[in-house]
Amino acid sequence: xTPQPASDPLLQQAASLRSQIGDNIHDHISESVYxxxxxxxxxxxxxxxxxxxxxxxxxxxxxxxxRIWGFPMMALMLMGVFWLTIAGANVPSAMLGDLLLGxxxxxxxxxxxxxxxxxxxxxxLIDGMYMATAWVVSVMLPPMAIFxxxxxxxxxxxxxxxxxxxxxRLFQRAGAHGKQSLSMMMGWGCNAAGVISTRIIDSPRERLxxxxxxxxxxxxxxxxxxxxxxxxxxxxxxxxxxxxLVAAASVVTVTVLGIFVTLIVSAWLSRSWLKxxxxxxxxxxxxxxxxxxxxxxxxxxxDRTLLVLWRxxxxxxxxxxxxxxxxxxxxxxxxxxxxxxxxxxxxxxxxGLNGVILLAYIVTIPANEIIIPTILMLTLNLANSNLAQxxxxxxxxxxxxxxxxxxxxGWTLLTAVNLMLYSLLHNPCSTTILTIWHETKSLKWTAVAxxxxxxxxxxxxxxxxLVVRVLT
Amino acid sequence: MSNSHDAAACATCPVSxxxxxxxxxAQLGRWDYTIALAGNPNTGKSTIFNTLTGLRQxxxxxxxxxxxxxxxxxxxxxxxxxxxxxxGTYSLLSTSVDEEVARDFxxxxxxxxxxxxxxxxxxxxxxxxVLQILAITERVVVAVNLMDEAKRHGMSVDVRRLSRDLGVPxxxxxxRQGEGVAELLSMVAQVASGAYQTKPYVLPLQDAxxxxxxxxxxxxxxxxxxxxxxxxxxxxxxxxGDASIMRAVADGTLGDVRKGLAVAPILLxxxxx
Numbered sequence: 001x002t003p004q005p006a007s008d009p010l011l012q013q014a015a016s017l018r019s020q021i022g023d024n025i026h027d028h029i030s031e032s033v034y035x036x037x038x039x040x041x042x043x044x045x046x047x048x049x050x051x052x053x054x055x056x057x058x059x060x061x062x063x064x065x066x067r068i069w070g071f072p073m074m075a076l077m078l079m080g081v082f083w084l085t086i087a088g089a090n091v092p093s094a095m096l097g098d099l100l101l102g103x104x105x106x107x108x109x110x111x112x113x114x115x116x117x118x119x120x121x122x123x124x125l126i127d128g129m130y131m132a133t134a135w136v137v138s139v140m141l142p143p144m145a146i147f148x149x150x151x152x153x154x155x156x157x158x159x160x161x162x163x164x165x166x167x168x169r170l171f172q173r174a175g176a177h178g179k180q181s182l183s184m185m186m187g188w189g190c191n192a193a194g195v196i197s198t199r200i201i202d203s204p205r206e207r208l209x210x211x212x213x214x215x216x217x218x219x220x221x222x223x224x225x226x227x228x229x230x231x232x233x234x235x236x237x238x239x240x241x242x243x244x245l246v247a248a249a250s251v252v253t254v255t256v257l258g259i260f261v262t263l264i265v266s267a268w269l270s271r272s273w274l275k276x277x278x279x280x281x282x283x284x285x286x287x288x289x290x291x292x293x294x295x296x297x298x299x300x301x302x303d304r305t306l307l308v309l310w311r312x313x314x315x316x317x318x319x320x321x322x323x324x325x326x327x328x329x330x331x332x333x334x335x336x337x338x339x340x341x342x343x344x345x346x347x348x349x350x351x352g353l354n355g356v357i358l359l360a361y362i363v364t365i366p367a368n369e370i371i372i373p374t375i376l377m378l379t380l381n382l383a384n385s386n387l388a389q390x391x392x393x394x395x396x397x398x399x400x401x402x403x404x405x406x407x408x409x410g411w412t413l414l415t416a417v418n419l420m421l422y423s424l425l426h427n428p429c430s431t432t433i434l435t436i437w438h439e440t441k442s443l444k445w446t447a448v449a450x451x452x453x454x455x456x457x458x459x460x461x462x463x464x465x466l467v468v469r470v471l472t
Numbered sequence: 473m474s475n476s477h478d479a480a481a482c483a484t485c486p487v488s489x490x491x492x493x494x495x496x497x498a499q500l501g502r503w504d505y506t507i508a509l510a511g512n513p514n515t516g517k518s519t520i521f522n523t524l525t526g527l528r529q530x531x532x533x534x535x536x537x538x539x540x541x542x543x544x545x546x547x548x549x550x551x552x553x554x555x556x557x558x559x560g561t562y563s564l565l566s567t568s569v570d571e572e573v574a575r576d577f578x579x580x581x582x583x584x585x586x587x588x589x590x591x592x593x594x595x596x597x598x599x600x601x602v603l604q605i606l607a608i609t610e611r612v613v614v615a616v617n618l619m620d621e622a623k624r625h626g627m628s629v630d631v632r633r634l635s636r637d638l639g640v641p642x643x644x645x646x647x648r649q650g651e652g653v654a655e656l657l658s659m660v661a662q663v664a665s666g667a668y669q670t671k672p673y674v675l676p677l678q679d680a681x682x683x684x685x686x687x688x689x690x691x692x693x694x695x696x697x698x699x700x701x702x703x704x705x706x707x708x709x710x711x712x713g714d715a716s717i718m719r720a721v722a723d724g725t726l727g728d729v730r731k732g733l734a735v736a737p738i739l740l741x742x743x744x745x
Binding site (some may be wrong): 013021025041043046199292 | 570597692711
């Protein structure tokens, strides 16, 4: 029951006055605002002619936003960040794994035995919930504790707006809003946050494009998967001296691929379902400011690392429970997990993945963070390995993960590459889907944003698998 | 480093009124005053918010960082203040969601005072937002932040002149070093309580037809919504054909301003038509 504006006397009066004045009133007001602002600021601000203002800022900007050097610089920066993360996280990851999966795990089992706990209870709690949680912590904590401060440092310095500036041209050509480069980079932290940040985009059409494509920004939950796959499968194919560089390059490649997919999908959307012209805007390049190192470390460790880790742990415990149940509840001589994996296996094979990976992606819809631990637990359980149960899985060294995946899971380089691709191209996590629903209030667009990436992921992985199988 | 050390020493000395601030973080039961925090992106708005409330809202050196309202509180000289951090925007003229969130809060939320944070090194561009906010509310304190950066680039800002021109208090600040916080708190308290009566600059339109139309509409708006303080601004929006204000007039929500009340979230409309 909203009253009709047309019948409101005040609005009628305003409308008739508006038609008398003409429609240049908006421009008139803007002009007056800017002219007055200039006059007042001229009176208040004095400049010392001796000091050339912002000369250094401009010099740096000319390099980092140059047509020639902009993109190579960007790739180099990303390489540096990932290389430091990969090279630095190895040792602490192994140490944490040693402690949590070795010492604490055997101690917990010893306590359970001493208390006379039934096998299913200790299985559920220790082999299910505890194991998944411990894996999440040892796989994720070290890389995140290195990656987030580095990334926040780039952000604090003022480098990210320059990246946005570089990408703006491409987004305009794709028929999308230049500010989409900003929401895309928010997505590199968290897609749900990226979707919310599209609020800076004025036009609903361009905002929808930004929302739908935000999932192609690799988020917090997916970096660890890419970094691990890059390290143990792709980096390992190179000589030891350059292994971590090659690993970093593979992660950068997937990230850049994500940017390309974003642009291609945006261009396609703006020429089909969401037709329209790109609107222009002005993007301010903020001055470079010396980063507040200490604050960067505290905010990125406390606000991002621990928050993301907490989310992963909260999700990992119930996921571990489900995985243990699926692996131990027998239906017609086989565990439920085995049935499901066997059922998904043909599809998985077609995509160059396997049934375990697809099942893991279903279990981990609430959080991408736990995909690797889920895959590992399922692989171990299905192979009827008593590595974990007998306490042999003492540490989570990269070698052991590699041996588990190739030996028991039958993984090849193709599996790893396609997992990296599918990690980029699959449905958003449930939090992001909910956020998209919240921001669009449209079932249709929420569905598009959810299923479009899966369709793309399917096509891309099937094609890659096909090409590799034909060639080898 | 010495700067922050000095600021820390000052904050604990009895002369400083920062010592009378108690940061309440997000724990805020009731409040005496609602303060809105507005400003362009990259002006240090979030830094000021964090300094006053003791919260650790993530700050970033780019636009689009804050797109939703964040709230926190502090007590100062025995009164409770609720501080609402609005999205950083360049103007309130266009219609993106972040600008609408900011504008609607200043308009419908009826804050007791609005702090507009500006960047001393980019004052001209920042002042256009100040002028637009002054058209909506007269209870404004302008914080000219990043004075240290301006000095490094050989610029100086005459804050007294600025204050006289704008008709509202202007506080020079270097928020990252904690400079100017005490003065800001005191000015906000005075404006919020009404002890400091501002005389906001009224934007001249230099167009007789528009001024006549405003004069025609203003009495009607005042008659219909007696408690509305900014009839001139509403008249201008109606003349411009602003859809959300027209809706607010038609369904009466324009008169429904309640102190410090939150505004309904704005949703993305179906883009396909």
